[in-house]
Amino acid sequence: MAKKRPMKERVKNNLKHKVDYDALVAQQQGTTISPLGTSDNPCNRIFTIANVITFTRLILTLCFVFLFASGEHRMLALILYTVAAATDFLDGQVARRTQTVSWVGKIMDPIMDRVLLFTGVLGLMLTGELPEWIAIFVIARDTYLAIAAQFLQRFRQRPVDVVFIGKVSTALLMCGFIDVLLGVPVMRGLNLVNVSFLPLLNANPAPVGMLFIYAGIVCSTITTIIYTKTGISIIRTAPAQRQVSRRAKRRVQREKS
Secondary structure (H helix, E strand, C coil): CCCHHHHHHHHHHHHHHHHCHHHHHHHHHCCCCCCCCECCECECCCCCHHHHHHHHHHHHHHHHHHHHHHCCCHHHHHHHHHHHHHHHHHHHHHHHHCCCCEHHHHHHHHHHHHHHHHHHHHHHHHCCCCCHHHHHHHHHHHHHHHHHHHHHCCCCCCCCCCCHHHHHHHHHHHHHHHHHHHCCCEECCCCCCCCCCCCCCCCCCEECHHHHHHHHHHHHHHHHHHHHHHHHHHHHHHHHHHHHHHHHHHHHHHHHC
């Protein structure tokens, strides 16, 4: 039991470290000044209204996959997916307004977002309603960023800050996928290009949501470039930062002695 507890604590702290390094350090050092249950000082509660909403999103997503894959009750499947997407906004608002922002919610929310996004992408690809290259791009991009984030922790403990355009890209993709799932409204092909893998931009008609998806892909590409440049900068400056940290520790030790 004595060995299991430290291991359990390490796992918890590792997960907390990934989602909000600053809040974790402030709590550990006792320097946080924000009320408990706020974004800067998450609580350890599990059963909160916001967390129930987050878990409900997972259940709705699984139900969507089952109904959509079966080919029956498509409209019900789309309603479930739309409701699940709406809960992404709802759980955060409830947590902040009721001051019940928790570590469980901070950890689970981004995971549920990815699950919801991937299921929508894969569902549309399997039914032939979305070009395969879009599904490959979205999944490959998220996989690349996840691996890169893990690698960067060797050089800096604090995760890379989320950029605004990253949030915009996720919102555009989600709106686009929902509209393509619904299949309305449909636009005539713009006939801007003569390639088969760009529906709506070519002569083929497609739901207007494809424009949101294209915009989301552009924003996602820009976001990936920004994160990559930031990561390279972190790797290059890591040796100098370590030297500064070592010198600071030596000064503290000298002052104490």
